[in-house]
Amino acid sequence: MNILPAIDIKSGKCVRLWQGSFNRVDVYGDDPVEMALKWEKEGADMLHIVDLDAAVTGKPVNRDYIKGILKAVHVPVQIGGGVRDRTMVEYYLEHGARSIVITTFAYEHPEEVIKIAKQYPGKISIGVDVLSGAVAIKGWTQTGNVSSYDFIKKFSDAPVYAFIITDIYKDGTLSGVEPERIKKALDGVSEPVIISGGVSNIDDIRNIKHLRNKNITGVIIGRALYTGAIKLIDAMKAVK
DSSP: OEEEEEEEEETTEEEEEETTEEEEEEEEESOHHHHHHHHHHTTOSOEEEEEHHHHHHSSOTTHHHHHHHHHHOOSOEEEESSOOSHHHHHHHHHTTOSEEEESHHHHHOHHHHHHHHHHSTTTEEEEEEEETTEEEETTTTEEEEEEHHHHHHHTTTSOOSEEEEEETTTTTSOOOOOHHHHHHHTTTOOSOEEEESOOOSHHHHHHHHTTOOTTEEEEEEOHHHHHTSSOHHHHHHHHO
């Protein structure tokens, strides 16, 4: 399992949201590139970058900041938020992204995303943002009528890098993960999965690891790292 520090960018700043709400924003840094270099220096396996503005508008508002991160760091970078067409996928891949996370585009045009995944095998990740069992889209401002299970099933034959499963109810709250909820979300999933949402302490990471699910390849951590509730080096020791 890898540990992926999250860098969520809103209006050029590093922020954390509470359950994805843009009305509850905490700023943790004014320079996304500097933050990326910090996590790289501390030994991050991979970085998880999200353009929050783009997630809502569909326009790459923070693209230049993300390009700066891709140019500055040497660890793999995973990028999501507002990737709504092939052009944005190819832009980030051309600038060195390891994986592109697609959610809304995958929800609205699954066949097109499957084609892109086959064209770029192992480069596309599917974001599965879950609220009350259903997939949320457009920066979590809308909830669709498709269950996470059915959504994942649509891409079961596509050569994706991973499914990024986020528990929206837990995200940004430091309220801890619920192993049974994770276990249920992974029922029937045979592809690689990265878990996100609610990680608050080292025990949460250990609990995920103790599920002994070989498909869980990573854990994304946000607020817990920024508040100091978890030290990155300790998180990495816990999984390795």
